[in-house]
Amino acid sequence: MIKISNEIILSQSMSKLVSPKHPIQHYIVTYLSTHESAHFIDMKPQKVATNLFTYHLKVLVENDFIRKNRNTYYLTQKGCGYIFRASQNHPELSARAITKAAFIIQDGYGKLLVRKRDIQPGINRWELPSGDILADDYSIELAARRICYDSFRFDPHVLRHVGDCYVTVLAETDEHRDEPPGGHMVEGELIKINGGKRQIVESKILLHVIRIETDAIVATSNLQWIEPLAMSQIPLAPAVEQIVTRAFFGDDFFFEEFTEQAT
Template sequence: MYVHTVRFRDLRPPKSDTNLFSYHLNKLVKNGLVLKVDGGYTLNLLGLSYVDRVGTKDKTIQMQPKIITMLLIQNSDGDILLQRRIKQPYIHAWTLPYGTLGINDPSIILAAKRAVREKLRLQNQAMRHIGDCYIRVQADSHMLSTTLAHIFKFNCDDIATSDTMMWARPHKLREYVLAPAVEEIVSRGFFNDPFFFEEFDVSWSISKKAS
């Protein structure tokens, strides 16, 4: 889930029987969840769809669309904050910082504030709920993911860059491998409407890799 390609020896659990593990791995390949490539194994379309629905903590399967809060953040130079995804699907692609809504979040705005604290280490950040987006992603006619994103916007200069966080010029977003609908959401957020709702149908290639 947290890598694009993994070698057999790194994929096999410690102390597990090699032949037994090979049997189950080959079953995953045969059933279209895992693909054997140069350098090891990667997730195929069904595998990517599966990991998008499985809970990170409790490993339960979520059959409903994922609901997230997504942060559209600009600094005083007008740059947009991008965060590199570190897990599948869309691993290594650049996205807007986001957080998943949890059952214990008392409201959407408080869920967004929690995402800001956890992702950016900012406290009591003022923000505005500017719109909602429904994002459906298909790859080779296979439904890969569905997400309802509540978009929150604010300005901030107190965020340090790193290997997984960077500021990008809005007109240069196409130079990066972006997660689905990122460029469209940024553009829509600049309209400064009181509130908007958009639906995006996106085609995705599983061969995409961010640089």
């Protein structure tokens, strides 16, 4: 529940909002992070005045964190990028990569385990199961075992660290900032390519790719076993197919960098 005054603070400039720091703004983008879209009446808390909620909704629209499509609102790529960073405790724009362990898990029939995302960016797309590597994890293997137990309640007998990769997702932006010649990174967040098209780093992840074989995981509505050749038939999160292909047909250990466009 958000606890705020119903007084509108007009000192906040709509044109200079870097991140949704006001409690109402943060509430709105957080709500939309778990929905593809939502109506005004579904988002507005009962105890928040309509004019106050409308004001902050307009601030987010003016700053392109959300957009309106007929009678519903949805997160933009900029809003998705904010949610990604906020979920990793880095709400400000940054080129710093989040470090995770991602799992290529196969059963005895060779099927691949994929998980349905329940949060933006990429909500309802299918990804490889993964989890954060923490500062107090002594090794990648121990981190992978901890994540497996936390996620699936099992400790794999054998796991293999088969590769590392950076996955960067870029989204177009209308923001205008001074950029050096050649379109290099600006403050770790903006780049310029193709004769002036501006893009922003929506997310950047360093994945340590782990392979496991098991029949111990039971499928659910958000966790499915699929044939590897059927990956192209479902909506996938960025770089999933490339990572699996590289792990299946690459060297014993690989290092790659994948750059994808936000969808």
